[in-house]
Amino acid sequence: MNKKMIECKNVVYKYEDGGEGNYRLAIDDVSMDVGKGEFVVILGRNGSGKSTIAKHMNALIIPTEGKVYVDGMDTSLMENVWNIRSNAGMVFQNPDxxxxxxxxxEDVAFGPENLGIEPAEIRRRVDESLKRVNMQEYKKHAPHLLSGGQKQRVAIAGVLAMRPECIIFDEPTAMLDPSGRKEVIKTIKELNKKFGITIVLITHYMEEAVEADRIIVMDSGKVIMEGSPRKIFSNVAAMKKIGLDVPQVTELAYELRKEGLDIDSDILTIDEMVDALCRLK
Known part of the structure; x- marks a missing residue:
């Protein structure tokens, strides 16, 4: 059995920039894997290549060089595209x-209907998917009357109804207010922990990345760091150098250490910070 959900092997992606044969390198020899059931966050500034690599994972774009495999299927083969997109769903920034x-x-039923699923099974999938994102009481509502966070959860339910093994989220909270962001991240965590769905989350909110099993940091189309949230965020200076923040409490710990306080550099949550401060002599 293939234990890897996604494999990117030496991926290069160039696109035409301003015509006249000018090309821009968006992805520069990137290799990365995502294991089945894993929750991986990809971080990077705007223009780092993180959204471009996400679109490779759903066969929305094909590498200029190198290979991408989704559950062992080569994304560059046309006959695989339908299965890849059923297997690896995608949720974008703007739920609208x-x-x-x-x-x-009806919106949640749209995907399974296109797959040719029979009506009784569609009904079951719609109810189950809305329940998983805590939106079952809104099933008769008009989507345009919902809040941003609720709309995004409906969009997630629509992907879930296709029964994917993996969902790629491309900055799904970028257009939401703080409470909407919280709702969506809670939903994403539950899908991973409760239902074992592989998650790839592209974000620029550091607090969201704390929840991941592993973080991949991209800059200028390359992978420059990889590791657990604790390992990545304890590199405060390296993160700042490439224009990324770290969670506020991690930065506070960093500043306190600079002032000579004996405090861990890999603090990620407020509770950990409170414990560390209470232990100071």
Whole structure:
């Protein structure tokens, strides 16, 4: 059995920039794996290549050089694309771009209907998917009347109804207010921990990345760091050098250490900070 959900092997992606044969290198020899059931966050500034690599994982774009495999299927082969997109769903920044129907439950049914699933099974999938994202009581509502966080959860339910093994989230909270962001991240965590769905989350919010099993940091189209949230965020100086923040409490620990306080550099949460401060003599 293939234990890797996604494999990127020496991926290069160039796109035409301003015509006249000018090309820009968006992805520069990137190799990375995502294991089945893993929760991986990809971080990077705007223009780092993180969204471009995400689109490779769903066969929305094909590498200029190198290979991408989703559950062992080569994304460059046309005959695999349908299966890849059923297996690895994608949720984008703007939920309005993903919602196609005027009633929530009809929107969630859209994907399985296109797969040719029989009506009784679609009904079951719609109910189950809305339940998983805590939106079952809104199934008769009009999506355009929902909040941003609720719309994004409906978009996630629409992907879940296709029964994917993996969901790639491309900055799904970028357009949401703080409470909407919290709702969506809680939903993503539950899908991973409770239901074993492999998650790839592209974000620039450091607090969201704390929840991951592993973080991959990209800059200028390359992978420059990889490791657990604790390992990545304890490199405060290296993160700042490439224009990324770290969680606020991690930065506070970093500043306190600079002032001579004996405090761990890999603190990630407020509770850990409180414990560390209480232990100071």
């Amino acid at each position: 771009n993903q919602i196609v129907a005027t009633i929530v439950e």
